Amino acid sequence: MNTCSYVLVLCFGVVLSAQLTKAIGTFEVELLITKLDYLQDKLHDVEQTMTSSLKETEQRIQEKLTKHENNIDEKNAKIEAKLHAMEDSLKKSVQMNEENTRKLLEELRTQLISEMNNIQQQQMAETKTLQETSQTELKQLGESKKTLDMLTDSVQNITTKNSTPIRSCRHVTNQTGMYIINTDESTFNVLCEQNMFDGGWTVIQHRFDGSIDFYRNWTEYRNGFGKLNGEFWLGLEFVHQITKTRPHELLVEIKDFHGNYGYAKYAGFEIGSETEQFKLKKLGRFSGTARDSMDLHKKQQFTTFDRDNDQGSGNCAVRWHGAWWYNYCHTSNLNGLYQNTIDDSRAMSWYDFKFDRRGLAYSRMMIRDIIN
Numbered sequence: 001m002n003t004c005s006y007v008l009v010l011c012f013g014v015v016l017s018a019q020l021t022k023a024i025g026t027f028e029v030e031l032l033i034t035k036l037d038y039l040q041d042k043l044h045d046v047e048q049t050m051t052s053s054l055k056e057t058e059q060r061i062q063e064k065l066t067k068h069e070n071n072i073d074e075k076n077a078k079i080e081a082k083l084h085a086m087e088d089s090l091k092k093s094v095q096m097n098e099e100n101t102r103k104l105l106e107e108l109r110t111q112l113i114s115e116m117n118n119i120q121q122q123q124m125a126e127t128k129t130l131q132e133t134s135q136t137e138l139k140q141l142g143e144s145k146k147t148l149d150m151l152t153d154s155v156q157n158i159t160t161k162n163s164t165p166i167r168s169c170r171h172v173t174n175q176t177g178m179y180i181i182n183t184d185e186s187t188f189n190v191l192c193e194q195n196m197f198d199g200g201w202t203v204i205q206h207r208f209d210g211s212i213d214f215y216r217n218w219t220e221y222r223n224g225f226g227k228l229n230g231e232f233w234l235g236l237e238f239v240h241q242i243t244k245t246r247p248h249e250l251l252v253e254i255k256d257f258h259g260n261y262g263y264a265k266y267a268g269f270e271i272g273s274e275t276e277q278f279k280l281k282k283l284g285r286f287s288g289t290a291r292d293s294m295d296l297h298k299k300q301q302f303t304t305f306d307r308d309n310d311q312g313s314g315n316c317a318v319r320w321h322g323a324w325w326y327n328y329c330h331t332s333n334l335n336g337l338y339q340n341t342i343d344d345s346r347a348m349s350w351y352d353f354k355f356d357r358r359g360l361a362y363s364r365m366m367i368r369d370i371i372n
Contacts, residue, residue: 168242168369169193170200178228183241190238191228193366197251197265201366202242204234207348208362210338214322214348218307221323222274233335236271236278236302239367243270247370250283254290254350255362257340262290262353269367277301277309280325291352293332297325321346334363 165182166172169192172179176194180187181202193201207214212231224235242248250269255261268284279301286292301309304323308315316329322336331351339359341347347359 168200169202170369170371174199181242183238184245185241186238188235188238189228190234191232196253197263201251201368202234203228203364203366204239205232205334205363205365207231207334207338207360207364214335214338216304216323218304221302221304222278237274240271240273240278242369243367244273248367249370250294251366251368252288252290252294252334252350253362253364253366254334254353254360256354256358257361260354262288262350264288264290264292264294264350266294267370271302277307290350293350293352296327296331300325300327322348334360334365 165180191203226232250266252264270282272279283298303309310316310326316326336348341359
């Protein structure tokens with residue numbers, strides 16, 4: 001019996017109790033009992049009907065649920081099939097794209113390699129042509145230089161070979177040019193300057209265009225380098241031979257890249273032998289317009305990049321790219337770099353000229369024996 005049947009029985013019980021209370025006679029009681037039985041049968045019928053109805057309802061609901069679940073499964077299956085199809089299609093598309101991309105990259109790589117090879121071959125051909133042309137030009141230039149040197153030597157020989165060796169440039173005419181000097185130890189060519197400062201000067205250093213590299217070793221500064229009709233350094237050994245036998249004076253001429261000219265004259269000049277490291281043994285009283293930038297170097301030995309005789313901890317010639325009678329290190333550096341610069345201690349310079357390290361465009365050092 002379900003809940004509804006119990007409720008009905010309870011209700012009828014209550015009513016029956018009320019009626020029994022009011023009943024007086026036996027007849028009424030029997031009548032009520034008969035009614036109660038009838039109601040009980042009816043309740044049983046209602047219960048059967050409701051049970052049957054509930055079962056049918058549950059069956060219909062179950063059928064609907066089963067049908068709904070089947071529909072969901074079918075839809076899920078279709079969706080899953082579509083997803084698989086889309087996945088397969090996407091994979092095929094990706095594979096095709098990868099294959100196309102790989103082919104495209106391979107084609108581009110092949111094309112790039114071909115172009116690079118062509119460029120390399122072209123560059124090699126151009127380089128070969130340039131090298132051949134350069135070699136030809138260098139060969140021609142070398143031959144031209146050789147010819148020029150031969151002509152220069154011929155001119156020097158013509159100028160000097162018939163000349164009688166002299167003791168100093170004071171003993172020649174008033175014509176500037178190349179002459180042969182004879183010392184007690186050797187004979188060599190010199191350039192005599194006869195026009196400036198009353199003449200009689202032997203040029204020992206001359207720079208004016210930077211055509212000669214003055215960053216040289218000890219041997220070259222000892223023996224000299226360059227051409228007398230161009231830039232040159234006469235040679236420390238020759239200067240020693242000239243200055244050791246009798247008193248000499250020194251004249252230094254300088255000019256900067258703005259055309260400012262000055263000179264420094266020293267009433268005494270002598271350098272020692274190679275054994276003495278070509279020491280600046282004598283430097284006399286100063287006069288001139290360029291101010292004195294040699295006093296610091298008095299009594300100093302000569303230094304080149306391969307012969308360190310200066311007073312500094314390092315090699316001043318290496319540090320300042322020159323060769324000189326360095327001390328700690330210099331106030332003059334006439335064999336330094338030839339360059340137009342405002343302030344560079346490596347440059348060919350004369351500090352006291354303008355109280356800076358400006359590069360000089362011109363320098364000339366000359367010596368002359370002193371006549372008492």
